[in-house]
Amino acid sequence: MLTAFDKRLLNIIQTDLPLESRPFAVLALRLDTEESVVIERLKVLKEQGFIRRIGPFFDSSKLGYIGTLVALEVTNVHIPQVAAVINSEYGVTHNYERDGIFNLWFTLFSHNQSEQNEILKKIGNLTGVVRLINLPATQKFKVSVQFTLL
Amino acid sequence: MLDELDKSIIAIMQEDFPLVPEPYRAIADKLGISEEELLLRLKQYRQSKKIRKMGAVLRHREVGYAANALCAWIVPDERIQEVGEMFAKIAVVTHCYARVTQPGWPYNFYTMLHANTREQCTIIAKKLADQAGLQDYIMLFSTKEWKKNSMQYFKNNNK
Numbered sequence: 465m466l467t468a469f470d471k472r473l474l475n476i477i478q479t480d481l482p483l484e485s486r487p488f489a490v491l492a493l494r495l496d497t498e499e500s501v502v503i504e505r506l507k508v509l510k511e512q513g514f515i516r517r518i519g520p521f522f523d524s525s526k527l528g529y530i531g532t533l534v535a536l537e538v539t540n541v542h543i544p545q546v547a548a549v550i551n552s553e554y555g556v557t558h559n560y561e562r563d564g565i566f567n568l569w570f571t572l573f574s575h576n577q578s579e580q581n582e583i584l585k586k587i588g589n590l591t592g593v594v595r596l597i598n599l600p601a602t603q604k605f606k607v608s609v610q611f612t613l614l
Numbered sequence: 615m616l617d618e619l620d621k622s623i624i625a626i627m628q629e630d631f632p633l634v635p636e637p638y639r640a641i642a643d644k645l646g647i648s649e650e651e652l653l654l655r656l657k658q659y660r661q662s663k664k665i666r667k668m669g670a671v672l673r674h675r676e677v678g679y680a681a682n683a684l685c686a687w688i689v690p691d692e693r694i695q696e697v698g699e700m701f702a703k704i705a706v707v708t709h710c711y712a713r714v715t716q717p718g719w720p721y722n723f724y725t726m727l728h729a730n731t732r733e734q735c736t737i738i739a740k741k742l743a744d745q746a747g748l749q750d751y752i753m754l755f756s757t758k759e760w761k762k763n764s765m766q767y768f769k770n771n772n773k
Contacts, residue, residue: 466677474670474672474677477669477670478669478670478671478672479667479669480668480669481631481668481669481670482668483638483653483656483657483660483668484653485636485638485639485649485653486635486636487637487638488633488635488637489635499635503633503634503635506633507633510633512676513673513676514672514673514676514677515670515671515672515673516670516671516672516673516764517630517631517670517671517764518630518631518633518669518670519627519628519629519631519668520627520656520659520660520665520667520668521665521666521667521668521669521671521764522624522659522664522665522666522765522767523663523664523665523666524765524767526662526663526664527616527624527664527767527768528616529765529767533711533713533724535719547760547761550760550761551760551761554766554769555765556761557761557762557763557764557765558761558762559759559760559761559762560684560756560757560758560759560760560762561756561757561758561759561760562684562754562755562756562757563754563755563757564752564754566719566754568760569684569754570760570761573765597716597719598714598716599713599714599716599719599724600713600714601711601712601713602712602713602714602722603694603695603698603711603712604710604711604712605698605699605701605702605710605711605712606698606701606702606707606708606709606710607666607708607709608667608708608709609671609672609674609708609709610705610708611672611674611677611678611679611728612705613677613678
């Protein structure tokens, strides 16, 4: 269970990890506690799985990567093997089975368009893949995975 | 343009952040640079928006957001900007993109929603639809997670 302190800590650290020599001391000041308490609590929250990752989150397009969302219609029996090939791609970050005609959805980051085309061609030709549609973004309005814990 | 040191910094920053009093010094030591240089470069990335956030990402299932739905919408082209700005303001909408359509797939707008249950996701989507005056949307609930991780930039053959 998360304590009231944990929730305050998580709410702050979700948006604001200071770029300063002693970041946890800065957070401790805001939370009216000691640096060592912040560090110990973060270790526990990481170990218990509440925190997935701490650090900088980069804008992929500003680092020169191109991203896309891809939907596949796959015959049910072939889903595990198709999913395994998709997962083996380094630039695939999310791969979910979903309800609907298009039952496998993944996100892919590539260095350039021809690399993306090559990967999608390979996946589209896998046994069991009935159809593949590529849905690159035309506009991004929000990417912000933050949850206010009350 | 990113130089080789930038790429090394970005790659190492994807790894576990050291939970020690001077984490940036620990990382800088591994890179063989000074803490000052590392902090300077990180601040530059933040200024140029290469870093979109410096902080923690939580596992949403563990913190009480067990359900997520990808909602695909049909938004008239002339309303995309307005609807995008409207939906982006809503806290439980974590991702909001306009995307191309494909033959037989008319949806041109996507949101990720997070809530405790599927029912709550459905209620939220209905509210968004009412607020924006949109009728055509579908909710694509995930039934199995095959992969989920953060992108490991510049780790593939040093590209």
